[in-house]
Each structure stands twice: as C-alpha cells, then as structure tokens.
Amino acid sequence: MKQPFVTLEQLRSITQQYPTPFHLYDEKGIRENVRRLKAAFAWNPGFKEFFAVKATPNPAILKILREEGCGADCSSLTELMLSQRCGLTGSEIMFSSNDTPAADFKLAAQLGATINLDDFTHIDFLKETIGYIPETISCRFNPGGVFTIGQSAEGFQVMDNPGDSKYGFTREQLFEGFKKLKAMGAKRFGIHAFLASNTLSNDYYPTLAGILFRLAVELERETGCDICFINLSGGVGIPYKPDQPANDIAAIGEGVRQQFEQILVPAGMGDVAIYTELGRFMLGPNGCLVTKVLHFKHTYKEYVGVDACAANLMRPAMYGAYHHITVMGKEDAPCDHKYDVTGGLCENNDKFAIDRMLPQVEIGDLLVIHDTGAHGFSMGYNYNGKLRSAEVLLQEDGSTRLIRRAETPEDYFATLIFD
Numbered sequence: 001m002k003q004p005f006v007t008l009e010q011l012r013s014i015t016q017q018y019p020t021p022f023h024l025y026d027e028k029g030i031r032e033n034v035r036r037l038k039a040a041f042a043w044n045p046g047f048k049e050f051f052a053v054k055a056t057p058n059p060a061i062l063k064i065l066r067e068e069g070c071g072a073d074c075s076s077l078t079e080l081m082l083s084q085r086c087g088l089t090g091s092e093i094m095f096s097s098n099d100t101p102a103a104d105f106k107l108a109a110q111l112g113a114t115i116n117l118d119d120f121t122h123i124d125f126l127k128e129t130i131g132y133i134p135e136t137i138s139c140r141f142n143p144g145g146v147f148t149i150g151q152s153a154e155g156f157q158v159m160d161n162p163g164d165s166k167y168g169f170t171r172e173q174l175f176e177g178f179k180k181l182k183a184m185g186a187k188r189f190g191i192h193a194f195l196a197s198n199t200l201s202n203d204y205y206p207t208l209a210g211i212l213f214r215l216a217v218e219l220e221r222e223t224g225c226d227i228c229f230i231n232l233s234g235g236v237g238i239p240y241k242p243d244q245p246a247n248d249i250a251a252i253g254e255g256v257r258q259q260f261e262q263i264l265v266p267a268g269m270g271d272v273a274i275y276t277e278l279g280r281f282m283l284g285p286n287g288c289l290v291t292k293v294l295h296f297k298h299t300y301k302e303y304v305g306v307d308a309c310a311a312n313l314m315r316p317a318m319y320g321a322y323h324h325i326t327v328m329g330k331e332d333a334p335c336d337h338k339y340d341v342t343g344g345l346c347e348n349n350d351k352f353a354i355d356r357m358l359p360q361v362e363i364g365d366l367l368v369i370h371d372t373g374a375h376g377f378s379m380g381y382n383y384n385g386k387l388r389s390a391e392v393l394l395q396e397d398g399s400t401r402l403i404r405r406a407e408t409p410e411d412y413f414a415t416l417i418f419d
C-alpha cells in the first residue's frame with residue numbers, strides 16, 4: 001500500500017500555516033534516495049548525478065541535492081540562471097537542451113557547463129555563437145528504431161520509440177561529429193542517450209549502458225577521441241500505481257557495473273565516468289500535492305471537486321497518468337465509493353482520477369495526491385487565471401519551511417499591459 005510521508009496530524013498543522021493547495025516535499029526521503037543512488041554507483045569513482053532541474057526547479061531542492069553531491073542538468077537559460085544562483089558552476093552543470101537558442105549556449109559556456117549537443121548542426125552553431133569549441137563536449141545519441149527490453153505478461157517490459165523522437169545524433173552523425181569536434185579543438189568527449197521514459201525495469205540502465213559502452217569503444221577506436229564520460233540520462237521510473245514493483249537501484253547499479261567490466265574495462269576504458277540525469281526517480285515519490293475537498297456533485301457520475309486543478313499537476317490531464325490518492329484520516333476505511341476527482345478548470349480532462357474507488361469523502365477532507373515531486377509543480381501554468389501554488393519542505397526534524405510562495409493576483413497581472 002502507498003503511504004503518504006506525512007500524517008493527518010502534521011497536515012492539519014501545516015494547513016493552518018499554508019492554505020491548500022500546495023506541493024509538499026520530504027527532505028529525509030530525498031536525502032536517503034540520493035545516498036542509495038550513490039551507493040549503487042560507488043564502484044565508479046567518477047560517478048555523478050546531475051539532477052534534471054526541469055523536474056523540480058526549486059533552490060531548496062537543488063541545494064539539498066548539491067549537499068549530497070549532485071550537480072544539475074539544465075535545459076534552458078532560466079534553468080542555467082537558477083543553477084548559477086544556487087552556487088552551481090562549471091562541471092557541476094550539464095547542459096542538455098535541444099533546438100537551443102544562442103543565448104542559452106552563451107550562458108552555458110560562460111558558466112563552464114558541460115554542453116551536451118543535440119544535433120550535428122549545433123557544432124557549427126555553437127562555434128559561431130561562442131567563438132570556440134569547448135575542450136569538454138558531449139553529444140546525444142539516438143539509435144533510431146524501437147527500443148524494447150524483456151517481456152512480461154502484459155507485453156514488453158519497456159518499449160519506446162527513439163526513431164520517432166526529435167532528439168540526438170544518428171550513429172553516422174555521431175562518428176562524423178566526434179571527428180569534426182576533435183578537429184575544432186575538443187579534447188574530452190562524452191556520450192549521452194535517453195531512450196525510454198519512466199521505466200520500471202532494473203534492466204533499462206544496464207541495457208542502455210551496454211549500447212553506449214559498445215558505441216564508446218568503437219568511437220574511440222575509429223575517431224581517436226578520448227571518451228571520458230557516459231551519461232545514462234534520465235528514465236529510471238517510479239511505481240505510480242500501488243501494485244507496481246519499484247526499481248531496485250542497487251541492482252541497477254550492479255547491472256551497469258557488469259556491462260562496464262565486460263565492455264569498457266577490456267577495451268582499456270576503465271577510467272570512464274558514469275553520469276546520470278535523473279529527475280523522476282530522485283524526487284517523484286518525495287513530493288505530494290495536498291488539496292482540500294470543496295464540493296460534491298452528483299449528476300451522471302459522482303464528482304469530488306478539490307481546490308487544486310490540472311494547472312497544479314498536469315500529468316493526469318496530459319498523459320492520462322495515474323496518481324494515487326489518499327483520503328487523509330481514512331486510510332483504513334473501505335474503498336467502496338467510486339468518484340471522479342476534479343479540479344475547476346474549464347476543461348473536461350481536469351480530473352486527477354476517473355472512476356477511482358475511495359473511502360466516502362466529505363467536504364473539508366484533505367487529500368494527498370502522491371508522487372508529484374517531479375514533473376508536478378514544474379509543469380504548472382496559468383490557464384483560467386489559476387495561480388501557481390506554494391511549495392513547502394517537510395524538513396528532517398519534522399518542521400516545515402516555505403520554499404516557494406503561492407502566486408498572487410499581482411503576479412498574474414505583472415506581465416499584462418493595460419491601455
């Protein structure tokens with residue numbers, strides 16, 4: 001069963017101070033999770049996690065992660081600025097973007113970030129933009145086709161479609177790109193690939209590592225480029241549904257180690273550093289959206305109307321994503337009522353849950369919507385004039401700290417031009 005990381009008693013006192021809705025993060029859970037990740041890759045001296053800032057762009061979160069030894073993976077100008085303001089610089093920042101504006105490359109270069117190029121044409125674009133090619137450079141690989149791992153009762157364990165995705169260099173472009181970059185002055189090279197999202201399989205990273213390690217050996221042989229790091233990027237998933245098994249990060253780290261020993265070490269490349277850019281795995285389960293029941297509606301279905309909406313959490317509306325819901329204080333009550341849990345947007349897809357079995361819900365009940373710590377708040381928007389919520393950190397000692405205030409109407413009006 002999915003348990004919230006906060007009790008009803010704690011929530012009652014937190015909601016006295018911060019009105020619902022808000023996103024709540026669990027500092028203890030975040031720190032413990034990073035430590036498990038680092039332990040899983042401790043066999044690789046150069047290992048580093050570059051947290052995908054887009055998942056949870058908040059200074060308090062970036063600082064906690066930095067204290068635990070993580071860098072930041074940025075995808076835009078403002079994410080670079082945010083990382084800079086959190087004290088991250090140079091090799092602590094990975095810049096993995098696509099369709100990149102010149103200003104973004106300029107700031108990335110100025111900060112000394114490691115630039116991960118998304119396309120062959122960006123080699124010349126980068127040179128024209130900043131005037132040189134950095135000595136350390138990375139390229140994103142897209143093998144094309146369909147990517148599958150294993151088979152389970154419901155079909156493939158993991159299946160995704162790199163051939164349909166806009167990211168990365170083809171294999172041929174990668175070989176040409178490395179030669180070109182070397183001729184233009186690059187000295188230390190990295191390879192990056194992101195082939196499947198939210199994977200629930202301990203085989204995803206090891207399979208990806210196998211592909212990239214073999215590629216790295218061939219690239220080094222054919223181009224003479226010194227490959228210093230291999231970036232497995234994001235994609236390690238979390239069990240959003242209560243019956244899904246969680247990934248075992250220790251098994252994942254061990255699986256990558258075996259590939260490393262089999263492929264890189266015999267090729268004399270045992271000094272390659274492994275990087276990750278996890279977002280969801282780092283923060284997803286360590287955040288939740290706290291919302292209060294405002295209304296009941298009975299028409300052709302039973303509706304529970306809450307004070308949060310898809311502008312606070314877009315995943316159910318956008319992807320039909322499942323987010324588990326706990327009615328606080330009714331954890332042991334039978335789930336014998338079927339509800340649609342809705343927000344107030346003028347969009348019929350603004351539903352956190354459809355036909356969800358829950359205990360009988362009453363007006364004023366507090367609901368915890370689970371696993372919103374990554375790609376939750378950050379995908380928020382202002383449609384229907386809805387305002388972004390606060391973000392609150394549940395600290396290790398059980399106290400709370402406001403880490404982003406809620407938007408006010410003044411924020412909404414700040415960019416408008418009257419007359």
Ligand SMILES: *Cc1c(COP(=O)(O)O)cnc(C)c1O
Nearest residue numbers: 052096233234235277278279280
């Ligand atoms: C989104 C993204 C990530 C993080 O993905 P998760 O699914 O949150 O692990 C990492 N790297 C890049 C380049 C991304 O775009």
